[in-house]
Every structure is written in structure tokens, then in C-alpha cells.
Amino acid sequence: MGTKGRKSRLTLRQKRNSAGYVFVLPFIIGFALFFLWPFAQSIIFSLSELEITREGYDLHFVGFTNYYRALFVNANFLPTFLGQIQSMLISVPSILIFSFFAALLLNGEFKGRWLARVIFFLPVVMGAGIVLQLEKFDYMYDILRAGGFGRGAGIGGADLKLLLYELKLPVVLIEVIVTALEGIPDIIRKSGIQILVFLSGLQSIPAYLYEACEMEGATGWEKFWLITFPLMTPMIITNVVYSIVDSFTAVDNELVRFIHKTAFGGMGYGVGVAxxxxxxxxxGSMLAVVMAIFGRRTYYLD
Amino acid sequence: MRSLRAKARLTRYKAILVSLVRYALIIAISFVILYPLMAKIPSSLMNEADAIDRMVRWIPSQITLDNFRTAFRMMNYPVTFQNSLKLTLTVSTLQLVSCTLVGYGLARFQFRGNSLLFGLVLFTLIVPPQMVALPLYLNLRYFDVFGLLKKPINLLGTHWPFILTSVTGTGFRNGFFIYIMRQVFRGMPADLEDAALVDGAGPFATFFRIMLPGAGSAMLIVFLFSFVWQWNDIFLSTLYLGGSLEYLPFALERITHIFYESRREFLVSYQYASIVNNAGMLMFIAPLLVIYGVLQRYFVESIERTGIKG
Structure with missing residues (x-):
């Protein structure tokens, strides 16, 4: 390309590129009004005491008192906080492993693949929201699980527990087994979108890579670790981020409910925001660690 | 020769075994996913006697629609359904439009600050929505656009908080939608755009005539997500709608609460409460299942083209 042509093309590009602002303008406005400003306010609020008055609200600067009260005065915050982090450290890897595995299952050619995919993505529609919430906290559901409709379905914990006691296993072990098994439906129902992401990733891996690998005489195991896994690292990051984002509004997020209760009923909004x-x-620091581990080893096929 | 044949037989056995394991796992997982739905259907069609009778589990002795009628009445279904549908359609349509536009802008124009802006889009995702909830609530209660309006207006209790955040691509998980649309538009060949440029088409004509038709299936998926999340939403609705709770999720919750109260006074059996509740839940999920049924082929067939990837 000649210098002359390039120059005129560049200005044309530049002119064209400024049109991009028109497309993103709505987000810039919304970001400033409905995200950045409230976000900044939340910092101020966490350092203040908030008083609702008739005209609006008053803020009194109190420094780090709210943080102090959250950590050392409120007896329940720290255990709930650590419990939530711990359950996230367990559930996020479980979701990732399961959804990767499910995507591998759904990826091959087999009869009924369409139906299997329809069912596997169903939690995307059903997994979120009020129905699950009502089931979770519904006293009726608990009763029904213990005996009634839920019985004999294979996922009720009570029967299994009895069986394990019969086997004379140590109580601690029984608790671990039952908790893990009872967690499985939850993991499956939280994995809809993650399966979708992994599956689309698997399908974007070109077949010639595998063929070349087969020519070299690689086993299925080697093909997985040499091709599939490295090329899936971007999807792994996407899914870690998504799973964490999803947990903010999950019905079983004890911490979020605790914060909500503190802010609107307990020690006040300042402490809740803190x-x-x-x-x-x-x-944020957990995401940073994930990025540091996977981000450097990410392979892109462009 | 013989060993070759034996080897072929072995691989065939292996293939059969693999597919058997695959089917077993798929069926087991499908069962776990479908079970809650499957359990609700027969129980919602039972009468109270069947629900109490432990011998009756899957097949009611007599099929009745009474539970649906009761739930229909308790939820004030015609009104709450209409309200929810109107709000959900508004929100998901607006979010689809704004996120498609923003995603396109980020994907196809290398203006200054592009990557910074994309970083901000992702940042809105990783901040827990609860964190900005109360400042946002107060801003909407006394809405004055940084003091530009003379007198602050109260937007709570109206659809305006939903409309404003949706139009600007800052609604619930809109960062995710922008991300999907950006990926899709990035994946489109530059030749298309250049050809349009040569033909004298401006950026908007290019967008509407060339780019938009190719993004259809991804847009349907964004629409589906947006619809489902809004339909299920209770957190933002509680925040924005304040006292007016004539929407389906609240109506469904109401059934549970009414029964919880009457259960405490032993006015109804828990079995009865459960069958009516299940009927209510099915009526709540039904629209989601319908829209999923209509759009599922975009999930299943064209995943590779949706661009939901890292």
C-alpha cells in the first residue's frame, strides 16, 4: 500500500472511528449516572453515618467506625463472611469442573444430542430466581423432602443418611458424603451458562489440530492436555468471573442476605455498605489471583 | 491379520462402552435437572386427599385443576401477569437495543478510550449489585441529574428506574450482554465493512444493513437472558417499585406467606399449601418455558456462532 493511499485511508478511518462514540454514548451516560456516582457514594456512605431526613438525607463523617463495628462489634459478620468465601472456594471450582465435563459430554456426535442440550441448558431459565428461592426457604419443601413427594427420588438426604449409619461409617465421613451429594443438584443447576460457554469454546477448536496430533500418534489423554485444555483457558477465566458474578444474586448467598439485613434493619446502612x-x-483479590494464574497461560487461536 | 481384527473389535467395544457411559451420565444429570419440574406437575393436579395419602406419589387418583384456580385467584394472576409481562418486555427490549449498540461501538470503532471503556463494562459486572443499591435508591428517590433539574423528582414506584438503566446499558448484568454483542461483532469479517464503505454507506447504514442481520441469533440469546432475569427478579423490583407489588414474583411469594400464616394457626394442611404453591410456581414458570421452547434452537444449533466465549 502506498503512502498516499494509506494517509487518506487513515483519516477516513479516524473519521469513521469517532462515530463509535455515538454508539457507546448511552453507556457512558448510564455508567456515570447509575454506576460511577452511586459507587463513589457507597465509599462515602461506608465512612459515614446516614440519617434520613424529610428533605433527603444527612451524612456525618465517622471514619472507619463502620468497618470496625462490622468486624469487631457484630459477632455474626466475620463467620458469615468467611463461610461465604469458603463456600465460594468450593462451589466455583466444582461448577467449573462439572460444566467442563458436561460440555465434553455434549460435544460429541450422538443420538439425542439435541434433547440432551435442551435439558442441560434448562437451568439457564429455571435456575435463577424466585422459584428456587421459595423452594430453598420454604418450610414445606423441607418437610416434603424429609418424607412425602421427595422421598425415594434418590436425592433426599434422609434415606441415604440412614443407609450410611447402617453401614457403621464414621459420623464425620457421613456428613461429608451427604453434604457433597446434596450439593450436586445445586452445582448442576448453577452450571447452565458455563456449559454453554465451554461448549462454544470446544466447537471453535479446529479439527485439523486434532488430526495433526493423531498423525503424531497422540493418545486421547495427550490430545486433551495438549490441545483442548490450553485452548479453553479463556473460557475458564470467563466462567470463573461469571460464576462469581452469579453468586452475588444466588439465593443461597448467606452473606448478601446478612448484609441486606444489617443495612436495612440492623446496625444501619453505613455498616452494611462497609x-x-x-x-x-x-x-476482587480472588479474581486478581485467578487472572494471574490463568491470564499468563492463556492461548488464543487467531 | 488376526490381531488386526481383534484390535478393530476392541476399538468397537470401547466405542460402545464410551457411548453407554455417556448416555448413563446424560440421563442421570437430566434427571437431576428435570426432577423439580417433574415433581411439581403431578402434585399440582392432585386434590388434598391425594396429597396427604402417602401411597399416591406420581399419579393422582383424580385429576383436578382446583389448585390452579386457587393459585390464579390468590396471585391475582390476570393483573400481575400483565404487569410483569409489560415490564419484562420493556426492559428486555430496551436492554437488547442498548447493549447491541454499545457492543457494536466497542467492537468496530477504535476510538480513543475504547479499551478503557470495555474495562469499565466488565467492572460493572464484578461489583456486587447490592453495593450500589442504596446510593442508587437514594439517587432515584431524589433524582436530579447532578443538580441539573430544579426540583428532584421521585422515580421510585414507576417503571422509570428500569427504563433509564436499560436504555443506558447499565441494567442487571448488562455488562454481560455488551460483552456478548462485542464478541459477535468483532468476529465479523472486515471485508463486509470495507465493501459497505466503498459503496458509500455511513457507519449507521453499515450497522443496520450489514452487521445487524448477522447478529440475529446472539441477539435472541441476549433477549432470552434479559427476559428470564427480569421475569425472575425480585431484588431490583423491591428496590425500584417500592410499595406497588402487583407483579408475579411478589404474588407468588404472597401465596407462600399466606399459607405460612394459616399453617401456623392450623387452618390448612401443609400438603394443601404445597399443591397450591406448586400450581402457582408452574404458572409462574410457564411463560419462561414457552419462550425457552421457542428460542432453544438458537442455543442448541448455533452455539458456535453466538460468540459467547472468552
Missing amino acids: MSWMYFAAI
């Missing part, structure tokens, strides 16, 4: 900030800091 708690949110600590939660966000913990999640």
Missing part, C-alpha cells in the same frame, strides 16, 4: 466493601475487596 461490609459490602470488604466482600468486594475479597472477591
